[in-house]
Amino acid sequence: MKINAEVFEYASKLAKLKFSQADAAKEMENLKDIAVFVEGLKEIPDTLPEQTERREPGAKLREDVSGVPFERETLMENSSDNDGELFIVPQTI
DSSP, rough: OOOOHHHHHHHHHTOOOOOOOOHHHHHHHHHHHHHHHHHHHHHHSSSSOOOOOOOOOTTOOOOOOOOOOHHHHHHHHOSSBSSSSSBBOOOOO
């Protein structure tokens, strides 16, 4: 897709963006680079490669067994902070 001043102004208007003339020239070049990148994506094949086995042939796998492996109280004992039902995680942000 060719990016010219008309297309850039139209896209800016749709996005409700306003640029100074210097910033508009810079952003139009950025938009051109993005368009070139997207055009290059068309060269990537859209078919998946054949799936391969991710384990050695003959390797034994464990059986899936349903059930509750641990009691809640046992899990909560290993927690530094909990309310008896849930782990308390410190806020990071």
